[in-house]
Structure formats: structure tokens, C-alpha cells
Amino acid sequence: MFLKKERFLTSALILMIGGLITKVLGMLIKIVMTRIIGIDGIGLYTIIFPTFALFMTISQLGFPIAISKLVAEEKHNNKSIVFSVIPFSLIFNILLMIVIFMIAPVLARDLLRDERAYYPILAIGLVLPFDSMSAIFRGYFFGRGRMVPHVVSNVVEQVVRLILIVITVPSLLDKSLVYAVTGLILVNIVSELISAIVLILFMPRNIRLYREDVVPNKKNIRSVLNVAIPTTAGRIIGSIGYFFEPIILTSSLVMAGYSSNYVIREYGVIEGFVMPLLMLPSFFTMAISSALVPIISKAHADGNISYIKRKLKQAIGLSLAIGILVTGILMINPSFFLKAIYNSNHGSLYLRSIAPFLLLYYIQAPLAAILQSMGKANLMMYDNLCGIFIRSVLIFGLSLLKIGLYGFLIAMIVNVVIVTVLHFIHVKKELASS
Numbered sequence: 001m002f003l004k005k006e007r008f009l010t011s012a013l014i015l016m017i018g019g020l021i022t023k024v025l026g027m028l029i030k031i032v033m034t035r036i037i038g039i040d041g042i043g044l045y046t047i048i049f050p051t052f053a054l055f056m057t058i059s060q061l062g063f064p065i066a067i068s069k070l071v072a073e074e075k076h077n078n079k080s081i082v083f084s085v086i087p088f089s090l091i092f093n094i095l096l097m098i099v100i101f102m103i104a105p106v107l108a109r110d111l112l113r114d115e116r117a118y119y120p121i122l123a124i125g126l127v128l129p130f131d132s133m134s135a136i137f138r139g140y141f142f143g144r145g146r147m148v149p150h151v152v153s154n155v156v157e158q159v160v161r162l163i164l165i166v167i168t169v170p171s172l173l174d175k176s177l178v179y180a181v182t183g184l185i186l187v188n189i190v191s192e193l194i195s196a197i198v199l200i201l202f203m204p205r206n207i208r209l210y211r212e213d214v215v216p217n218k219k220n221i222r223s224v225l226n227v228a229i230p231t232t233a234g235r236i237i238g239s240i241g242y243f244f245e246p247i248i249l250t251s252s253l254v255m256a257g258y259s260s261n262y263v264i265r266e267y268g269v270i271e272g273f274v275m276p277l278l279m280l281p282s283f284f285t286m287a288i289s290s291a292l293v294p295i296i297s298k299a300h301a302d303g304n305i306s307y308i309k310r311k312l313k314q315a316i317g318l319s320l321a322i323g324i325l326v327t328g329i330l331m332i333n334p335s336f337f338l339k340a341i342y343n344s345n346h347g348s349l350y351l352r353s354i355a356p357f358l359l360l361y362y363i364q365a366p367l368a369a370i371l372q373s374m375g376k377a378n379l380m381m382y383d384n385l386c387g388i389f390i391r392s393v394l395i396f397g398l399s400l401l402k403i404g405l406y407g408f409l410i411a412m413i414v415n416v417v418i419v420t421v422l423h424f425i426h427v428k429k430e431l432a433s434s
Contacts, residue, residue, distance in 0.1 A: 018151025018287075023280060025158035027341065029165060030276055034342045036169050037180050043268030045181050047112055047246050048120045052127075052185065054239040055100060059093050059128040062235065064139030065372060066224045071143025072297045082140045085224055089136060093129040100125035111247050113260060116178045123185040130192035137199035149202035157195035161187055237381055241388030248392055249408055252399035266405045273338060274347040278358050281326045285319040285362045289369035296373035308370065309431055315366035323362035327355050350409060357413040360420040367423035376430055383422035391415035 034042055063085055070081055101122060108117040134153065141149045164187040173180040246267060253263045299307045330337060334348040371380045391411045398407025 014147040014151055018147070018154060021151075022154045022158055023282075025155065025162060027276065027280075029158065029162050030272070031341055032162065032165055033169075033184065034272070034344075036165070037173060037177065037184075039265060039268060039344065039346070041173075041177050041181060042272040043264040044114070044116060044177065045120075045184060046268040046271045047114060047250075047264055048117050048124075048181065048185075049271070050239075050242040050245055051107060051112070051117075051121060052124050054236070054243040055096065055124055055128060056131055057235045057239040059096055059132045060135045061089065061092065061132075061225075062229065063089060063132070063224060064135045064142070066226075067136060067139035068142040069297045069373065070223060071140055072295075081224065082136065085221060086133065086136060088221055089132050090129060093132050096128060097125040100128075113247075113250055114264070116181075119178055119182045120185050123182045127185060127188045127192065130189050130196065134192050134196040134199060137196060137203075141199065141202065146202070149199050152202070153195040153198040156198050157191045160194050161191040164190060235384075237388060238384045241384075241392060244392060245395065248395050249399060249405075252396045253404075256400050256402050258404070263405075267408075269344075269346045270350055270405060270408070273342050273344065274351045274354070277330055277334075277337060277341070277351065278327070278355055280330075281319075281323045281362055282365075284322045285365045288315045288318060289365040296370060300374050305431060308374075312366065312370055312427065312431075315369075316363045319362045319366055320359065323359050327359060331355050350405070353406065354409050354413060357416060361416045364416070364420050364423060367420070367427050370427050371423065371430070374430055376426065379426040379430075380423065383419050383426065386422060387415045387419035390418060 033045070037045070067081060067085065104118055104121040104125075107121055108115050134157075138150050138153070141147070165184065168187065169180050169183050172183040249267060250260055250263050254260055296308055296311060299305075299311075331352055334351040335345050338347055338351070339345055368380050371377060391414065394411035394414055395408055398410055401407060
């Protein structure tokens with residue numbers, strides 16, 4: 001038991017430190033992006049990003065979490081699981097890339113209602129195989145409880161991305177804003193590739209690959225998919241909701257009489273400025289959640305429910321503590337932080353309006369990690385589906401009331417409350433019945 005506790009605390013601490021460094025680098029990247037492409041560029045990038053997030057979720061197929069869970073259970077051939085899944089993933093991503101190229105005109109013109117999004121969407125297709133590859137290796141290291149490779153690869157990835165943005169985007173901006181935003185997406189190819197190489201360098205030195213190791217193994221793929229599909233379904237539902245979010249928002253607000261430029265600009269302020277600030281504690285909660293998955297999977301396999309309950313209480317308590325601290329600091333003077341980081345006062349009222357309610361969001365990740373580790377990802381999927389449906393209906397209905405983007409904020413708050421409460425109910429029920 002002591003070893004489990006030591007492993008959890010060590011893993012969580014490493015991920016917190018790495019998450020803090022990555023978050024600082026991510027914030028620095030956001031600052032550089034804002035200074036280079038301006039609010040209009042951030043607005044365009046933000047409108048496109050839900051599409052990027054959706055296809056990234058689909059491209060990974062839930063493999064990272066599935067591999068992490070199976071490796072942690074110590075019942076399978078880890079080498080075979082990881083390397084036999086890679087060719088399957090590459091084939092799937094190539095097919096997905098072709099689909100993206102085919103539907104890009106429709107996405108840009110008819111759904112996002114901005115033809116400038118066409119080239120950035122094409123760029124998304126090129127990034128996916130590299131993102132999926134690095135994610136698979138991360139899943140292996142999470143399952144082994146080795147967090148250092150993940151942290152190092154993340155930091156290197158962010159540094160490379162920052163350097164490439166500084167070097168390439170200004171010259172692309174001289175040609176057009178569309179080229180600049182496309183470049184912001186394309187730099188992920190190099191950064192994800194470097195990240196994958198770093199992870200490979202951390203693989204065991206004595207590992208030997210044979211031809212049969214990289215040939216898709218039906219048994220292993222079936223085991224991975226049995227875990228991955230429910231997990232992916234839940235994440236895809238969330239990503240689909242996120243994907244349709246700007247589409248529904250833009251359509252309803254335009255119907256209410258607002259201009260599309262106003263909507264894109266204000267949505268960009270919320271998603272590009274306000275939410276990244278409010279999500280600062282997420283590196284902490286994600287670190288705790290990622291550290292929970294392997295040890296809870298093992299504890300659940302051993303039937304040690306009391307241990308799971310203790311870890312869950314610790315995770316929720318720590319997540320709330322850091323969330324309250326950071327949220328309180330941001331709410332005292334939001335304009336100061338917005339001006340200091342983004343050189344803009346836009347979004348201070350938005351931040352104050354939503355910040356107190358987002359405290360519930362910080363405990364969602366630990367609750368979701370428990371459900372995934374106990375093989376109940378399907379419950380998480382139902383919760384997300386319920387939350388997304390209600391949020392989408394509210395976005396459309398409240399936008400017609402002509403209250404600007406505040407209808408969107410209300411819908412976001414309701415979604416957070418509903419999903420968190422449902423997660424908590426399901427976790428409590430599952431632990432009681434185990």
C-alpha cells in the first residue's frame with residue numbers, strides 16, 4: 001500500500017511540475033500568437049480550433065488511455081500492444097486525412113461560414129498522424145507509471161512550437177492572415193514529430209523489435225479497442241459538441257441581428273483569452289487525474305475499493321484547493337492579467353461572470369479518471385452527451401434573446417454543473433456497488 005501511495009504522489013508531483021512548465025510555455029505561445037496575428041487572427045484560429053480538437057480526438061481513437069490501462073494491469077505483452085497498434089493507427093489516420101480533404105470546402109463555407117478556414121482545415125489533416133503517434137507512446141509510459149518521458153516530451157514539444165511560430169508566422173502574415181493561421185497549425189507537425197522521437201528515446205534500451213511485432217495483432221487490437229471505443233465515444237461526443245458550438249453560436253447570433261465579425265471576435269476573446277486564464281489550474285487537475293489512471297486500474301483489478309475512495313477524496317480536495325486559489329486571484333483584478341498577458345482588456349466582464357462556476361470543472365477530471373479506470377467510460381459518455389445536448393439547446397435559445405455572448409456563458413456554466421454532478425453520482429454509485 002505504501003508503494004502505491006508513493007507511486008501516486010511521485011507521479012502526480014512530476015506531472016504537476018511538468019504541467020506548470022508546459023502551461024507557462026503554452027501561455028507564452030498564446031502571448032506570442034496574440035501579438036503576431038492580433039485579435040482578428042485569434043478569432044479565426046479559435047473558430048477553427050474546435051474542428052481541430054474533434055479530428056484529433058477521432059484520430060487517436062482512445063488508444064492512449066486504453067494502452068495506459070492495459071499496460072498498468074500487467075496482464076499483456078506491452079511491446080506487442082504498443083507496436084502492433086501503430087500501423088493500424090497510421091492506416092486509419094491516412095483515411096481520416098483523405099476525408100478531411102474532401103469535406104474541407106463544406107466545413108469552411110457552409111458550417112463555419114468563413115471561407116478563410118479552408119486552408120487551415122487542410123492543415124489539420126496533415127497534423128493528425130503525428131499527433132496520434134506521440135499519443136500512443138505517451139499511453140505506454142502512463143501505464144508504466146513513468147511520467148518523466150511525458151513531461152520532457154511535452155516541454156520539448158512546446159519549446160519547438162514556440163520557436164517555429166516566432167520564425168515562420170510573421171513572414172506568413174506578410175502574405176495573408178489565412179497563411180499565418182495555417183502556419184500556426186502546420187508547426188504542430190514538427191513539434192509532434194519531435195515529441196514522438198523524444199518518447200522513443202525513453203523506451204527500454206534492451207527492447208528488440210521483430211517483424212511480427214509491428215504487424216497488427218488481432219487479439220491485441222481487440223483488447224485495445226474494447227477499452228478505447230467507449231472512451232473515444234465519450235470524448236468524440238464532447239468534441240462534436242465543441243465542434244458545433246461556434247456553428248450554432250454564429251448562426252443564432254446572426255439571426256438575432258449580430259454581425260458574424262462581432263461573433264467571431266467576441267468568441268475569440270472568450271475562448272482565446274478568458275478560458276485559457278481560467279483553465280490555468282487544469283495542469284494541476286490533469287496531473288492528478290493522469291497519475292490516478294494506472295494506480296486506480298490496478299486497485300480496481302485487485303478489488304481494493306477503499307483505496308480508490310481515499311485517492312478520489314485526495315484528488316478532489318487538492319483540485320478544488322488550487323482551483324479556488326487561482327480563481328480568487330484572477331477575479332480580484334482580471335483586467336490586469338488580461339492586459340499583462342494579451343495586451344488587451346477585452347474579456348474582464350466575461351471572466352468575472354463565469355469564474356466562480358468553473359470551480360466545479362476542476363473536479364471533473366478526477367471523477368472522469370475514476371470512471372475510466374473502473375471500465376465505466378460509457379457512463380462518462382452518457383454524462384457528456386446529456387451536458388452537450390443541453391448546452392447546445394441553451395446556446396441557440398439564449399442567443400436569440402439578444403444578450404450577446406452572455407447566453408453562451410450561461411450555457412457553458414449549466415453544462416459544467418450538469419456533467420460534474422452526473423459524474424459524481426455515477427462514481428458514488430459504482431463505488432458503493434463494488
